[in-house]
Amino acid sequence: MTSPLSTEVTGAAGANGVGLLINRLGWHFRRQLEADVGIDAQIETVIEMVATARHLGVQIKAGPSWFTEPASDASGWWFRERDQTHRRYWLRYPLSVIVVLYDIEAHTAYWQVVDDDTAVPTGSGFKVFVPRSQRIEAEFAPRLAELARRAPNDPFDKQLADLPPACADSLVALRERAPAVAQELAEVLLAGRDDPAAAVRRLRKPSSTAWPWSAWTALAGYAAEYALHALAAECLLQGVDAGDDEPICARMTADAGIYLITVDPDRARRLLTEASTRPTGALLAAVGLATLDHGTLDGPVPVPAVLTEHPDQAVADATVQRFLGDQAARRGDTDAAISFHERALELAPRSSAQLLTLAEALLRRHEPGPGETSLADYRRAASLAERARTARRRCRADSVTASRILLHAIELGGDERSAIRVAAPVPDGEATEAEAASAELAFYAARLCFETGNLTAGDRFEATIARSGNAEWIAHCAAVKASTGGASPAEQVSRWQEFLDTDAPDDRRLVALNRLAELGVWPLPDLERMHSRGLLTDGFYNLIHADALAAAGRRAEALDLLRPLSRTSIVMAESLARKLAALGHTEESVRVCDEAAMRFGDARTELLALDVLTQADRAEDVRARATELLSRGDLPANLRHRIRSRLIDAHGVHCDWLKTERLARAGLSEVQDLLQGRGLAANGTVESPRPAPSDLHTWLSYYSWAVIVSQIYRGQIEDAFVTLERLDPAAITAVEIATWGDLHQAHGWTPETAERALAVTARDDVPIFATAPILFSLRKFCQAGRGGTPVDGTGDSVPMDTVSDDLALQVEDAWAALASLHPAMARTLDSDGGQRFAEQVRALLLPHAIEYDQAREAVRAGRLPLGALSAATGEPYVLGLVRRAAGMITAVTANGELHRHEIETCRAALGGAVVIEGSALYLASATTQLWAVAKDAFAEILIPEPAAHDVVLGHRAVAEGCAAGARPGGGSPHSAPSSDAGPMGELHMAERLLRNSQQCRPAAVADTAGLGAALNTRTINPWLTPIAIAIAHDIALYSDDAYLRKLAGYFGARTFGSLALTEVLLETERIDVQTATDMIESFFRQQVVDLPNAWPLAARIAQVEGACAPPILTNLARTSFWQDIGQDNFIGALLQLLQHVQPAPGAVEVFTSAAAEGLTATFGPPERVLATLGTAVTLTATDLTTTAVSGPALRAIRQLAAQHGWNPIPPLRDDLIAALVDPDGSFAMSIKEAVDTTERLLDTTQ
Structure with a gap:
């Protein structure tokens, strides 16, 4: 090589030389004439003299200085740079970029594409290996053209996917303002996930002071995801120092104060006080200061006045909404808590912390409304927790908490097997290595296993806890195992005491103290310590004391202890009401609920009163109270829906389907108004928010199915199908799926609905015996639609060729799979046309609804x-x-x-x-x-x-x-x-x-x-x-x-x-x-x-124990008992049993009621059967001189008749008169005397 050329000349020679080589390929070469920022030229490929609009970015390095670091095997050269500037720029460039080393003397150019793999970091800089074999010449034109055809994946986007979502969102915004800073942060933070504190400290270098404030919010979000709250606060404050936007700085100051509340309260107060003087920091500062002022006091933090003064700002701030949700939860209003946390998640949709907070709020809602609403809550909580777990796994943050909440949600949803899998290591489970080694997660899985009797799996999790060496979790697991495994009370007490001997935190110690109190242990020194230090209020202390008294059999003292507390808080009132109800004191329990509703202005205790009355089988009182409550306009929306659902269920139990449908339609209208922003609760207030959208959609589905089911029971099948088509509620539960299938089968399948039904039968969360009848019906439909003999559910023939070959094949494959796995089930369906099997299936599914x-x-x-x-x-x-x-x-x-x-x-x-x-x-x-x-x-x-x-x-x-x-x-x-x-x-x-x-x-x-x-x-x-x-x-x-x-x-x-x-x-x-x-x-x-042949047994027992012995009464109500006796013999059997019925009102009434139920279900006509029974009971087991005995018997007959619309009185009157005037009978009355006696007997039972 000759003497070196100047840099400028060399650069020009390189560009000209590479341009000539590109032109030889027939392609276009365009130099970047502006200042060099890392790209010297662009290449456009040409095919058959037509420009393709496909480009490559080119960085050219010409001259001998770039060939001074050959590979050891002489296969190429290493190109190096001292910093990462060009690497970051090239990797996010919208075109594929190649580095070209140009040998001026040989007029030869060597190239290498720049990507994550070829641009190898070297500490502060990077290097690229350029192979000797890759020249810019015709041989490599196809490979270069391929690179031009595909734009590179931006590594920045890939890096963001593995960073905490809040941090990633901040980096996206930062890239618009400072792309190089954003790229540097992404790379360092991604590499530092195993030691996030070190990564953040590395970036907080002196040269970083020039960064924009959004860089510091990204760093703070990263630190917060790993629970590095003090470090997050420092990043925010560094951003305040670097910022020149006063409103943003005030907000960041308040955020920093919030982060420091638990780690440095004094500094937090100073920062929050400072932020409170500026408008953009006032709301958040007020929340933080209120939290600090409340300290460890029991109950919710008072809502600062500034929030109610600025509701528009409050509803737009995720942190404020989360605060309001937390306080609603602390006062026991889980509906409001969920609504606030829903809003917070809308404002911060990628926050894993908020995902988990909402999930926990859903799990705390013990009684959300209709039976399947709780299941919807559990499923949604599981979905939220799974999203949070996925996000935390990707950024290598602690995913144990998310897994624990996921386990709990799946468990409450009734899927214990899948819940256990959350904590089990792969391949049997789905836990990562870190999750599977967690003593905390293993404890909750072991507890579930022991509670459900899955002892084999429980022992495996217990072994995991033992390997951790954590004395607290080991002792806690042993105590739970003793409590759920039938250990003696003495052993349970011993195990819980051993747990208290560890250094467990107070919240977990309180669990043990509660359990010891329930075992009758008192006093409890640890509880006294918490109480004396103000960690436990007087109310909760006395609540636990009452449990100990009740366990010792001193229930009256326990209630006396609780009664004054019911006036101190709604929580205590609810506790007293529940205990009273459990002890059978229904009236006092309801009174406590009513007084609490008036004293605290909280209608939730009204709902509790309904539950108490329901458990006491006071159906009429439930209906009356629920109807009165629904007439009030001041009830929160969710509470109105719960009460309406109680009333719907109450009318459903009594088969009053018309009232059920009316109530459901009223609920539908109200929910639709709320979803469209209308109605009393459409907007809500700062402390009483509108219902969460997820709740409204759940209620919408509940009311829709209530209308459909009511129409079905009223025989309006076509109307039910029209309602199903119009409202189109999602069929989630097995009962809903069975109903959906029945209606479509009755109306007739179409290819479109058949495809939907086939997808339903493939779902693994629905029992096979619920989907099997649907699959059977689809098979018949497909056979008919392709020219076979079967017909569809309507009985009409199906037009030829309406079913595609693909659908028919899928249905046949699904049926073959079912028949292979469950041949007996397939045979049953084939043998009875699916009808009896479907009825059995729906009956089995009923307990869920x-x-x-x-x-x-x-x-x-x-x-x-x-x-x-x-x-x-x-x-x-x-x-x-x-x-x-x-x-x-x-x-x-x-x-x-x-x-x-x-x-x-x-x-x-x-x-x-x-x-x-x-x-x-x-x-x-x-x-x-x-x-x-x-x-x-x-x-x-x-x-x-x-x-x-x-x-x-x-x-x-x-x-x-x-x-x-x-x-x-x-x-x-x-x-x-x-x-x-x-x-x-x-x-x-x-x-x-x-x-x-x-x-x-x-x-x-x-x-x-x-x-x-x-x-x-x-x-x-x-x-x-x-x-x-x-x-x-x-x-x-x-x-x-x-x-x-x-x-x-x-x-x-x-x-x-x-x-x-x-x-x-x-x-x-x-x-x-x-x-x-x-x-x-x-x-x-x-x-x-x-x-x-149960009659001889009944006759023998009646002689010894009387005809009102429980087994006799039970059998009297069964048709099989009377069928064995026969219609010709039942009167004789009845008279024989009546000889052993005591002439007491209660005995006669229960005997009559049982016999009436069985006889009318067996023989007919029912009016004649009831008349015969009434006559036999009245003349055999009662004294005609008084109606004290005959009255209840005849009243039992009237009640049964009224339920079915029968009128047995005319034949009963005729039979009684005939028997009383019979000259050969025991009474031989005159006609007038018999008529008067009969009318007197019948009139007193009206």
């Missing part, structure tokens, strides 16, 4: 399993069995062929393993002789872990005498409790169940081969999991729930019950005839219904 009373009636009618009552109340399944919540046990299969098949199944199972379900465990335990023989008849009896745990929970609830969620009045409507149904009898039964369950081998639900997903029983409940165990282990299911056995049969499981087992034990001579007879009589006494 109906009230307890409806569920109980469906159980008694054999349309739901016994476990539906457990689902409706939330109490242990075994507890409902011990307390006879259904008033009967539907253990007998009425179908003779099925019963014979069950006998064969039982016979084949002898000597092998079986899985037992709770109803069978209960009945076999209650029939002592049966359990003693049954446990030896099988090689092994398995019990699912959740079922075994449920027995433990039921035993503890009986022992403690406090079953959470239990409803009063849960016994048979026709009977008083039996002699052994009192507390001691229940305790003895629960102890026997516990003892017998411990003789079974627990089976882990994890071994169930995925049946849970098919059944949609991700909730680990004790009454469905035995089906899964039976199928997974290919063994028979022993259950005394006839409905559950039928359901198991749909999935191919083999089943039998105690009646079949008794017959097989007799057949194989394991018991004798007398023992078998005694067992069947024991079944009858345990109120097993539909037993064959």
